[in-house]
Amino acid sequence: MVNIRNFDLNLLVIFDALMRERNVSRVAEKLSLSQPAVSNALNRLRTLLDDQLLVRTSQGMQPTALALELEEPLREAIQQIEHTLSGRNQFDPSSSQVRFRIATTDYAELALMPRLLSYMRAMAPGIQFDILDLPPETPTKALEDGELDLCIGRFGELPPRIRRTPFLKEHLVVACDAEHPQITNDLSLDTFLSLQHIWVSGGQRRGVVDMWLDENRLERNIVMVTPNYLGAPHLVIGSEMAVVLPKRMADEYANLLPIRCVPLPLPIPPFDVDIITSALRNDDAALQWLIKILRHQFTAL
Structure with missing residues (x-):
């Protein structure tokens, strides 16, 4: 059993850094210590806890089961001490530089x-x-x-x-050029499906609109896929394309660009x-x- 009275708490800071970095050199640089000092601290911890804690492998330093068990509670304890000592519970937003x-x-x-x-x-x-x-x-x-x-x-x-x-x-809405010839405020599902669509993927393989359409054996005409929302509203200007956007974003763009937004004619709940x-x-x-x-x-x- 470890006697906390004789335990150097600085070792826990080094242990936490080693668990994050899995590299003695990076920990030494991060903590402004020498590599031998970090290695010595690790050896002291191994002796105190009777465990290798971190083992060198072909994939780098890997933690033992005990190290993984200790990682989260020790990190939480260190952060609690840091928060207490730094007075972060006395926060003044008017003067803070955080x-x-x-x-x-x-x-x-x-x-x-x-x-x-x-x-x-x-x-x-x-x-x-x-x-x-x-x-x-x-x-x-x-x-x-x-x-x-x-x-x-x-x-x-x-x-x-x-x-x-x-x-x-x-909520989701449909955004299009302000003079789009087919889109009205009471946009129908049939008209929506016939439009030329831009799909903002956002890193997804399938969006909620197309999942709903799949479930109902329907399909829309996607002529362009883009990963980002920010450029999509610009792409519909002067074209007959449309794009489905979150309402708050669409409203921001409608105040800046010649586009307009209409309700999405699908029963998709808000997210x-x-x-x-x-x-x-x-x-x-x-x-x-x-x-x-x-x-x-x-x-x-």
Whole structure:
């Protein structure tokens, strides 16, 4: 049994870094230590815990079963200590210089960030943001490692260590050139199917519109596929093409471009847009404040 009174807690910081990096040289550089110091710390941990913890293999350093068992609770304990010592539970947005890293889609960036930045300029001018692309797979590790503060998007089943906060419900609409000859506000299903469509894939193999059409043995004419939402509204201008977009994004573009939006003539329910964070950050006052502001500013839209 390990006696915590005689345990050097600095070893846990090195263990956490080794579990993240799986490389002694990178850990030494990250913690401003020498490689022998990191190797010595690992050897001390091996002796104290009577386990190899990390084993060199042809694929690099691989953790043992005990190391994997210890990783999450020790990381949570370290972050709790850091949060407590840094006074993050006493967060003042008006004077804070915190920089949030958010992963989201181009849809959310366009529909949400202008309004959020306007609020921040007035209420929290020192706060800054880095916006990153939301990958197809939920970036669980990046959230747990602190590389991301939160993600905004559509998510399936999540592991217990990731916290989901309901954010928005979004509807789909059809966007087209303002003078499109076939599209009216009471667009019918038959007319919708006959249109030339742009499909924004967003990294998906099949979207909700086409899944509904498949289920009902229907098909639309997709003449172009693009991975991003931001360019799609520009492509319909001066053409007879149409594109299905989330309503908030479409409304933003309708204020800027000669396009118009009409209801989607399919009984597709609204979809959820959620905020996800690491459960390890539940007591992070700055992050919880940002989530509260996001929900307050946008839930009513």
